[in-house]
Amino acid sequence: MALPRLSRSFTGLLVETSCLIHQRTFRVSTVAAAIQKLTRVRVVDNSSLGNTPYHRSPRVIHVYTKNGIGKVGDKVLLAIKGQKKKALIIGHKMPGECMTPRFDSNNVVLIEDNGNPTGTRIKVPIPTQLRKMEGDYSKVLAIASSFV
């Protein structure tokens, strides 16, 4: 008498857990927006800090602009592997002005305080509007392999 009840409750539990397993999908925000605080970002150069795996992805903690929104060519502060590091935004998912490229991921290049890049090569294509800032980031442009 007790057994069928137990078996029913067990089956109920199993069904619930299997439902939970199926429902535990990772929700990613679908809205493509410019880079702001707490955006997860993809480091695109070949520096060791950017490419070694960590249990948390690199996130933006501060954007160095008047409003807190970062577009191509803006400096940001990242939190990578428990350290703070400055970086330069190379491309974002948000559509910019016409005739400028829109990338499928928010790309970023690690930078020192004086503007020198940490890595030695950037494989990903870079928008040509970055060439306007020749003076500040000429070294970043020098390590880029292709322009879009």
Place this chain on the structure above:
Amino acid sequence: MRFQHSDSWFLSTSLCRWAPGNDSEPPKFIPPSKPVIIDKTQAVATLRKFLSPEFIPPRQRTNPLKFSMERKDMIRRRKILNVPEFYPGSILAVSMADPNATGKINRFVGICIQRGGKGLGATFVLRNIINQQGVEICYELYNPRIQKIEVLKLEKRLDDNLMYLRDALPEYSTVDPDMKPVPFPPTGEVPLNELKVKMRPKPWSKRWERPKFNIQGIHFDLCLVPKQMEHAQKWAQPWQEYDMLKEYDTSKLEQQILSEVQQEMSK
């Protein structure tokens, strides 16, 4: 007498090949006629009756004078820059003048995902994957920075809007930047590519299975269960097909504008 005749006859046939009066001097060299090269890869003006979608004015309460003035400007620009016929799904190469690239021309090759806008603000989006990074550029057709638009492969797909390629496997969006133009005949039907695209696992940027998007070009059987497809049909709006206020018949307008545009272009 016969000998003389035969001699002169023989001499005349041999002399025919050389320029006249050339007994003592060496014969003048007449170069062979130059071969006529018919460049089949060049864009021959399409004999298909094709009107670019941005010429058709939207249904608005504006003065038709505005649209006719815009059309004049569009035709003026088209006389200078040859804008070929293309559809979403064709592979294009666009050369753009870039002030930041030191006077050089920036060339981008990609699949046309979407054609939007009407009039002079007409745009088209090209997508390609370069070095495993997806790049999309939205070009304005009538922007003076555009130097050249080439159609490398003229093709139609099952849908007008291929935005779902962002969530599809990267092989469907990669286009070789050094691709050679595929020759297509100026007459006849545009080839329809009935490719069903395989998608990445969900979540996608939009819920492409919903009837609002009406996408034919995704292979839903591989990624969705029939139960999910039925659940998506909950958002179907079957009454919109019968909504008379949403009807906009453009056939007569199209013919009229097409004849107008062809007249102006031939001037």
